[in-house]
Amino acid sequence: xxxxxxxxxxxxxxxxxLNLVFPTRCPGCERIDTVGFCQDCRRMLEWIxxxxxxxxxxxxxxxxxxxxxxACPACHNRNYxxxxxxxxxxxxxxxxxxxxxxxxxxxxxxxAVFAELMVDWxxxxxxxxxxxxxxxxxxxxHPSTVRNRGFNPPEExxxxxxxRFAIPFLPRILFKIRMTAPQVRLKGDERFAxxxxxxxxxxxxxxxxxxVLIIDxxxxxxxxxxxxxxxxxxxxxxxxxxxxLARQSDSH
Numbered sequence: 364x365x366x367x368x369x370x371x372x373x374x375x376x377x378x379x380x381l382n383l384v385f386p387t388r389c390p391g392c393e394r395i396d397t398v399g400f401c402q403d404c405r406r407m408l409e410w411i412x413x414x415x416x417x418x419x420x421x422x423x424x425x426x427x428x429x430x431x432x433x434a435c436p437a438c439h440n441r442n443y444x445x446x447x448x449x450x451x452x453x454x455x456x457x458x459x460x461x462x463x464x465x466x467x468x469x470x471x472x473x474x475a476v477f478a479e480l481m482v483d484w485x486x487x488x489x490x491x492x493x494x495x496x497x498x499x500x501x502x503x504x505h506p507s508t509v510r511n512r513g514f515n516p517p518e519e520x521x522x523x524x525x526x527r528f529a530i531p532f533l534p535r536i537l538f539k540i541r542m543t544a545p546q547v548r549l550k551g552d553e554r555f556a557x558x559x560x561x562x563x564x565x566x567x568x569x570x571x572x573x574x575v576l577i578i579d580x581x582x583x584x585x586x587x588x589x590x591x592x593x594x595x596x597x598x599x600x601x602x603x604x605x606x607x608l609a610r611q612s613d614s615h
Contacts (some may be wrong), residue, residue, distance in 0.1 A: 390464055391457025392428050399476045404457035408480075411450050411610060413488050419443055419448035420585050421610045427539065441555075443585060444592035445577070446602045448490060451484040451612030454581055458609055471514050477580075477608050478523035485528070492604050495574050499525040499535050502579035502591050503562065505539045520608065521578035536570070537594060538563055546586065554586035562590050564598030571599040582607040 365505040389397040391404035400408065417435035420443065452458055465473040485493065501521035509515050518534050525532035540563045546554050564570060577591045582605075592603040 369515040384486060389457075390461035390470070390476060400457065403545050404487075406539070408458055409453035409455050410484065411452060413449060413490060418447050419445070421448045421582060421607065422612075423453055441585070442591075443603045444596055444603060445585075446603030448582070448585065448607070449476070449490055450582060450607045451481050452609050453608040454611035459526060459565070462609060464502050465514070466516050466580065469513060470558070471519065472515065474514075474519040474530040475523065479518050480525075480605070481520065481524055481608055482527050485524070489592065490604075492574070492602075496530055496572070496576045496604065497573040499530050499576050499578060500533050500537050500595065502577055502593070503537050503539045505542050507542060514581060517579045520580065529539065530576075533569065535565055536598075537591060538564055538565060546583070551584060554584045555589065558574055558590040560590075560593075562594035564594050570595060572601050573599075574602045574604070575600045576604045576606060579605070579607045581609045581611055585609040 365559070376491040387398055388395055389399070389401040389404055391400050391407075394401045394403075399405075411421065416423045417438060419438040422435050424436070436563050454462070461473065461476075464470045466475065499521050501515065501518040503518075504512075504515050522532055522534065524530075539561055541561050543557050543561050546557065549557055560562075577588060579588060579591075582588055587604075588605045588607070592605070595603050
């Protein structure tokens with residue numbers, strides 16, 4: 364027993380030493396000794412209310428005058444393949460540097476922080492279609508992108524959500540089959556053209572007649588979500604829904 368106590372004490376000392384050298388920081392403002400967002404940053408997160416958001420693309424702040432048939436004006440001009448889509452937070456404030464650190468600065472540990480935010484939102488205001496989902500599928504990256512980054516953010520976060528809500532997870536059914544230009548360099552319809560037919564389902568038998576939820580990290584125009592939905596519908600799914608961590612403003 365004494366040996367076990369010594370081992371535990373040494374482990375605690377080692378953990379403390381590591382925390383002194385590599386302290387936990389708020390992903391938004393980098394305040395030290397904060398697990399997840401600090402209170403100040405969390406207060407600045409802009410949650411999206413489903414009732415005031417476009418049901419097709421998740422855009423927030425839609426007034427009743429701007430929403431017609433549960434869709435914003437921009438959605439009436441685009442043939443989105445998803446039945447409905449929703450977003451948890453606006454891509455603004457402390458969320459922006461946090462997502463950049465997560466995706467581009469090798470801070471994979473932030474996956475759990477973002478997953479919890481999504482879980483909180485789902486728990487409080489899950490869409491009507493949530494209970495009808497058969498599978499969760501992450502938005503894929505090209506294999507070379509995953510190798511360079513070291514992980515696939517949508518896949519990591521989708522896996523946690525699928526586990527928390529006991530929904531079957533299919534991380535290896537939808538693939539990005541060709542490398543495309545970075546979406547950040549493109550605008551509007553260029554993004555849709557860039558991704559056209561870049562995704563493919565390799566086992567259609569799994570999706571026949573199913574209702575599938577695609578999870579992604581950030582949505583701007585909805586081009587990535589739309590291409591994922593197109594491929595999944597071609598794979599035999601009945602309906603496709605979308606859920607993203609953050610919704611960026613779209614100039615359309």
